[in-house]
Amino acid sequence: THFGYETVTEAEKQQRVADVFSSVAESYDKMNDFMSLGIHRLWKDYFVSSLNPGATTPIGRPQIILDVAGGTGDIAFRLLQHSTTHNANPNIHITVSDINPDMLAVGKQRSLALPASHQSSLSFLEANAEMLPTQIKDNSLDLYTVSFGIRNFSNIPAALKEAHRVLKPGGVFACLEFSKVDKYPLFNAIYKRWSFSAIPLIGQLVAADRDSYQYLVESIERFPSQTAFRDMIVGAGFSVSGDGYEDLTGGIAAIHKGIKP
Numbered sequence: 001t002h003f004g005y006e007t008v009t010e011a012e013k014q015q016r017v018a019d020v021f022s023s024v025a026e027s028y029d030k031m032n033d034f035m036s037l038g039i040h041r042l043w044k045d046y047f048v049s050s051l052n053p054g055a056t057t058p059i060g061r062p063q064i065i066l067d068v069a070g071g072t073g074d075i076a077f078r079l080l081q082h083s084t085t086h087n088a089n090p091n092i093h094i095t096v097s098d099i100n101p102d103m104l105a106v107g108k109q110r111s112l113a114l115p116a117s118h119q120s121s122l123s124f125l126e127a128n129a130e131m132l133p134t135q136i137k138d139n140s141l142d143l144y145t146v147s148f149g150i151r152n153f154s155n156i157p158a159a160l161k162e163a164h165r166v167l168k169p170g171g172v173f174a175c176l177e178f179s180k181v182d183k184y185p186l187f188n189a190i191y192k193r194w195s196f197s198a199i200p201l202i203g204q205l206v207a208a209d210r211d212s213y214q215y216l217v218e219s220i221e222r223f224p225s226q227t228a229f230r231d232m233i234v235g236a237g238f239s240v241s242g243d244g245y246e247d248l249t250g251g252i253a254a255i256h257k258g259i260k261p
């Protein structure tokens, strides 16, 4: 099945995304390694070190972070690791939120292998990024992260508005997402060929789930370019510095950041 978004409603898209991630939850971590040849780990490491969590602690309270579409915990665990090891600062709290309980369950299970002191800095929350629950208050976060999640949202502008609402003035919105390789036509051709033929095939062979991986490739294709997405972030009220984004691996992925004024 090819999922053509043109013809589906937001509710249908949300249901499809739910089905995809429920069916890939168990194989998700392994598949990421296969499909990206392990490179997603380097991108995530770079993303997290660029945010330097724990570098400064707000007086009298921990640094409050929300990892949206946090899935199986890759970003949250790295944020915690960086803060405690690199900055020797355990005074940090990260909520891993995701709309999908199956992905969160895998994340919770993985977190049990962390030291107890780390576990107490983590919470898990089932939440839709487009309509965050009331327990996440206006102007309450220091940092909002979303990694390989936002392209799956049915209503990206709504999610950006929510991000803006819950961040404090001075708080940072940070997104790691697949992007466009348009600047390098030859590399782009090779990359497209890899993603459109190899990824669904790997999905079929490794996870016996061609459709879900076909969806993932198509969702990357449909996601806006670096500059168009930057303009959406600005449109939600964030200020950006420079171009507002940084390409990784020629633009296969990109990091976008915005600050709530």
Ligand code: SAM
Pocket (backbone or CB within 6 Å): 017, 021, 068, 069, 070, 071, 072, 073, 074, 075, 097, 098, 099, 100, 103, 127, 128, 129, 130, 146, 147, 148, 149, 150, 152, 153, 154
């Ligand atoms: N952040 C993790 C990472 O970098 O490995 C997981 C990314 S995974 C590709 C995408 C996640 O987005 C899935 O866990 C999915 O359930 C979640 N998701 C999709 N739509 C969402 C929404 N509207 N609100 C919150 N999470 C959503």
